[in-house]
Amino acid sequence: QSNLSKLSKPRTLVLAMGMYWLVSVPKDDAANQQQWGRFGEAVKPMASAAKFNLPNLKVGTLDALMALSDDLAKLDQFTELIMQKVYNYMANALEENDLQKLTEYTKVNNKDLGTYCNSFVWDVAKFPTKVSIKEIHDIIAKNLTKIEKDFKTKSTTYNNLKTSLAQHEKKETGSLVTRNLGPIVKEEDFVVASEYLVTACVVVPKQNVKEWEGSYWKLADFVVPGSSQCVYQDGDQFLYTVTMFKKTIDAFKNNAREKKFIVRDFTYSKDKIDQATNEVKNLQRAKDKAYVPLIRWLKGNFSEAFVNWIHVKALRLFTESVLRYGLPATFLTAVLEPNKKLEKKLREKLHSMYSNLDKAEVPGAEVGQADIPGVFMGGDYYPYVFFDVNTAFVDTAREF
Numbered sequence: 001q002s003n004l005s006k007l008s009k010p011r012t013l014v015l016a017m018g019m020y021w022l023v024s025v026p027k028d029d030a031a032n033q034q035q036w037g038r039f040g041e042a043v044k045p046m047a048s049a050a051k052f053n054l055p056n057l058k059v060g061t062l063d064a065l066m067a068l069s070d071d072l073a074k075l076d077q078f079t080e081l082i083m084q085k086v087y088n089y090m091a092n093a094l095e096e097n098d099l100q101k102l103t104e105y106t107k108v109n110n111k112d113l114g115t116y117c118n119s120f121v122w123d124v125a126k127f128p129t130k131v132s133i134k135e136i137h138d139i140i141a142k143n144l145t146k147i148e149k150d151f152k153t154k155s156t157t158y159n160n161l162k163t164s165l166a167q168h169e170k171k172e173t174g175s176l177v178t179r180n181l182g183p184i185v186k187e188e189d190f191v192v193a194s195e196y197l198v199t200a201c202v203v204v205p206k207q208n209v210k211e212w213e214g215s216y217w218k219l220a221d222f223v224v225p226g227s228s229q230c231v232y233q234d235g236d237q238f239l240y241t242v243t244m245f246k247k248t249i250d251a252f253k254n255n256a257r258e259k260k261f262i263v264r265d266f267t268y269s270k271d272k273i274d275q276a277t278n279e280v281k282n283l284q285r286a287k288d289k290a291y292v293p294l295i296r297w298l299k300g301n302f303s304e305a306f307v308n309w310i311h312v313k314a315l316r317l318f319t320e321s322v323l324r325y326g327l328p329a330t331f332l333t334a335v336l337e338p339n340k341k342l343e344k345k346l347r348e349k350l351h352s353m354y355s356n357l358d359k360a361e362v363p364g365a366e367v368g369q370a371d372i373p374g375v376f377m378g379g380d381y382y383p384y385v386f387f388d389v390n391t392a393f394v395d396t397a398r399e400f
Helices: 032-043 062-093 096-105 113-118 133-171 206-218 246-258 270-325 340-357
Strands: 011-013 019-026 047-051 197-205 229-234 237-245 262-264 331-338 385-390 396-398
Touching (some): 019 270, 032 047, 062 270, 113 331, 133 270, 237 246, 270 385
Antiparallel strands (some): 197 262
């Protein structure tokens, strides 16, 4: 089976990851390890918990921090969008024999996504803590803008190759009325380079074969009797050749159409057939040559985008903690992996533990459903700082 035919097959890919919660609460008077121990025990067995270590970042003014909070939220969305674009394209671009490597290709610093989140360490080399949070924001924005630009270029180039191959495949499959006849006929089936004679290719439905064979030479003057032969069959369609004088070809076409015999607009040319064959081979070679560097780029930049994304989450966690709890920036930050069936209980447990932090708690309001003027309007709000990290990539049937 050709590689071309594989391009049109639908397939389903699955990459099931999880949901992680980033939570920040103020440090209490107890020793750090004691507070952490109490926190970890409190959320069992509703979630596993790990420390989400944040560096000491330059805060600046609270007004600047509030403005930056909105910018970070937009950057969070933009980074996640680019990361998912790269992932989805990689999942689609992988060839059949590489599909099982998808999980391997979506590792970050040689760790699966969950392990990276649970063992997060701030990358000082990429995101120096000596600069302001705004400057770190700008570094990440620049990184993602470059990834997006390069992704557009590389994906467009590869898509053009795939489209060209698919168009050639379409010409070589399907009904005999439309498909390319070059690969299924032979030179000996035709009268070639004659001044007066021409060989036509005619598609005849199965139910009309007897009629064709008993009358084809009567469809026009100067059709050569005994010249028709069946050269190919595809299901209920038969391809016949028939030879006649060139001057009668138009009348032959019109009369054949009335009998439901379809005369193809085809002239045999070995050079054109060879040219088309070579074009397909060249396109396939170009696609094969582009494939490995493309997958390598997608793999590396998915990892890069994910690293940037988690650092944006860390910036948001730090920024919102300072805005919520004030200075100095001393708070306990954790990453939780909730038991999916116990998420509601976990939310209720955290609320009971930290409801005292909520100075604007609305009596009778459900957990996570308060409007806080100037902070949250109509969105989810909790007495502790909370952000989710959704690595549960949706299962999709991918067609190309």
